[in-house]
Amino acid sequence: MNPANLPFDSEAMLEGLRGWVECESPTWDASAVDRMLDIAGRDMAIMGATIERIAGRQGFGGVIRARFPHPKQGEPGILIAGHMDTVHPVGTIEKLKWRREGNKCYGPGIYDMKGGNYLSLEAIRQLARASFTTPLPITVLFTPDEEVGTPSTRDLIEAEAARNKYVLVPEPGRADNGVTTGRYAIARFNLEATGRPSHAGATLSAGRSAIREMARQILAIDAMTTEDCTFSVGVVHGGQWVNCVATTATGEALSMAKRQADLDRGVEKMLALSGTNNDVAFKVTRGVTRPVWEPDAGTMALYEKARGIAKSLGAELPHASSGGGSDGNFTGAMGIPTLDGLGVRGGNGHTLEEFIEVDSLVERARLMAGLLATLE
Numbered sequence: 001m002n003p004a005n006l007p008f009d010s011e012a013m014l015e016g017l018r019g020w021v022e023c024e025s026p027t028w029d030a031s032a033v034d035r036m037l038d039i040a041g042r043d044m045a046i047m048g049a050t051i052e053r054i055a056g057r058q059g060f061g062g063v064i065r066a067r068f069p070h071p072k073q074g075e076p077g078i079l080i081a082g083h084m085d086t087v088h089p090v091g092t093i094e095k096l097k098w099r100r101e102g103n104k105c106y107g108p109g110i111y112d113m114k115g116g117n118y119l120s121l122e123a124i125r126q127l128a129r130a131s132f133t134t135p136l137p138i139t140v141l142f143t144p145d146e147e148v149g150t151p152s153t154r155d156l157i158e159a160e161a162a163r164n165k166y167v168l169v170p171e172p173g174r175a176d177n178g179v180t181t182g183r184y185a186i187a188r189f190n191l192e193a194t195g196r197p198s199h200a201g202a203t204l205s206a207g208r209s210a211i212r213e214m215a216r217q218i219l220a221i222d223a224m225t226t227e228d229c230t231f232s233v234g235v236v237h238g239g240q241w242v243n244c245v246a247t248t249a250t251g252e253a254l255s256m257a258k259r260q261a262d263l264d265r266g267v268e269k270m271l272a273l274s275g276t277n278n279d280v281a282f283k284v285t286r287g288v289t290r291p292v293w294e295p296d297a298g299t300m301a302l303y304e305k306a307r308g309i310a311k312s313l314g315a316e317l318p319h320a321s322s323g324g325g326s327d328g329n330f331t332g333a334m335g336i337p338t339l340d341g342l343g344v345r346g347g348n349g350h351t352l353e354e355f356i357e358v359d360s361l362v363e364r365a366r367l368m369a370g371l372l373a374t375l376e
Contacts, residue, residue, distance in 0.1 A: 003370040004313055006126040008362040014105060016043075017118045017361075018098055021107035025061075025144075027085035033061030033144040036084045040064060040117070040142055047125055049140070058152040061085070061144030065160070068124060070137035077137035078375055079164040081157060081327050082117040082171075083146030087350050096352045104346075104355045115356045116170030116343020116364070117142065123368035135376035139164065146327055149188055149288035154330055161331040161338075166302060166375055169328040170343035173364060174320065180341030181295040181303050182321030183329045184256050185263040188287035189270050191217065191233070191251035195280040198245045207245025211238040213280040214249035217273060221253055229257040229266040252287070256323055260292040290325040293332030302337040302375075309370035315363065342368060 025036035034056070041051045041064045049066035056062040061084075067073065086109035088096070098107045124138060141160050143153045150157065161167050173179065193214045198207030214236060224231045231253060238249030255270065257263035267286060274284045295303075303319050310317035328340035344364055346356035 001127070001130070001132050001373040003309070003366040003373065006130060006366065006369055008122065008126060008365050010358055010362050013119065013122055013361045013365070014100070014358065017110070017115060020114045020118055021098055021110045022093055024088060024090045024093055024108060025084055025086055026089050027060070027087070027145055027147045029090055030056055030059060030061040030144070032090055033085050037062060037064045037142060037144070040084065041066070043121060044140065047121065047128065054156065056144060056152065060152045063144065063153055063156055064142045066140040068138045071133065072137050075137060076163060076165045077139065078372060079160055079167045080120050080138065080140045081143070081161070081167055081169050081331065082113055082120065083143045083327065084114070084117065085144050085147050086112065087147050092352070096354065100358070103358050105358050106353070106355045108354060111172050111344060111346040111354045111356050112349040113171050113343055115346070115361065116172060119344065119361050119365040120168070120170045120368055123365045123372060126365070127369055127372060132373060134372050135374070136165065138372060143327070149290065150327055150330070151288045157327050158330050158334060161334060161336050165337070167328065167331040167336055167338040168342055168368070168371060169326055169338065169340040170368070171326045171328070171341055172343045172349060173341050173345045173360065174318070174322070175345065175347070176318050177315060177345060178318035178320060178341065179303065179306060179339055180322045180328065181299055181319045181339065183290070183293040183325055183332065183340065184258050184321065184323045185260050185292035186290040186325040186329070187255045187263055187267055188289070189253040189255070190285045190287050191253060192283045193217070193249040193280055195245065195247055197247045200243045200245050204245065208279045209245050210249040210280055211246040213277060213282055214238055214251060217282055218251070220273065221270070224269055228259070228262040229255060231255050231266065231270070258292070258321065263292065290329040291333040293329045293338070295321070295332070296335060298335065298337035299332060299339065302339050305374065306339055306367065306371055309374070310367055313363070313366055313370070
């Protein structure tokens with residue numbers, strides 16, 4: 001099977017992808033994510049897959065698991081793992097409308113990571129239309145909560161990965177047309193400041209502002225960043241009435257490191273910030289964590305397979321470890337051969353200028369089809 005001979009059509013792929021992108025699916029809106037999963041499930045059912053819906057938990061949407069017909073159904077095979085949640089609130093489509101400008105196509109979540117998910121299904125579809133039976137059975141798992149650290153589905157992803165020989169993750173490709181063979185470790189933290197209320201006009205000095213302490217700690221957290229371990233505060237809430245000294249303020253912070261030991265030291269530093277200053281208590285608790293994924297022999301062998309396929313298609317395929325965690329962190333850390341960053345090229349993820357490079361749809365779909373057709 002030569003993937004170069006499969007009749008992929010970028011315009012047809014865009015037409016199908018548009019319905020996915022215009023079905024907005026922000027993580028915190030479970031019903032919106034479920035609507036997106038319904039669309040993907042229907043598309044895969046038409047392709048002949050057996051669809052299982054797994055109920056969500058912790059307030060998140062559900063999960064779809066699709067198993068495609070295969071003579072070896074039930075034996076270890078290939079898992080394609082992707083998330084259908086995005087960071088864009090419902091209504092973003094009015095600001096980031098679907099539009100095509102030359103080789104760029106824009107839309108919320110098109111780059112991270114609906115484009116990659118869609119091209120993965122197109123690869124399966126084209127192989128089936130060619131009446132080609134892959135050496136291994138294929139399972140697709142679409143999840144609802146990756147953008148917030150995968151708190152509700154990590155166990156499902158790891159369990160499904162353990163039943164398979166390989167994991168392919170169609171997160172966005174690298175700008176150099178590369179793929180990802182490792183991911184940095186990431187830890188999230190919950191921050192809480194508790195002060196003492198007073199009337200901000202009549203008795204200001206009697207109060208102790210939780211907002212003031214949170215602001216002080218934000219600067220301290222940012223100042224902890226080094227080349228080995230970064231720290232940032234991305235969410236802050238505080239106060240309720242402007243005429244009251246704020247009693248509470250909450251926030252969320254994130255730390256990332258290339259090595260697990262560096263992240264472990266960063267976690268210690270963050271937890272050590274807990275304490276009381278000027279009668280305001282500050283508490284740091286650890287949230288969800290992604291372990292460091294360092295490439296092993298299995299992952300590198302999988303990469304070499306992909307590199308050979310890309311070369312046969314006339315393209316170079318560099319590789320590197322990447323920041324910005326993914327669910328590949330989990331499967332790679334388990335020691336299961338994992339290849340990440342197999343999705344579209346593009347840019348400006350998580351912004352109102354998110355786009356894909358249209359020609360990468362077919363290029364990456366051919367690469368995915370080549371992997372599915374040769375992994376054994």
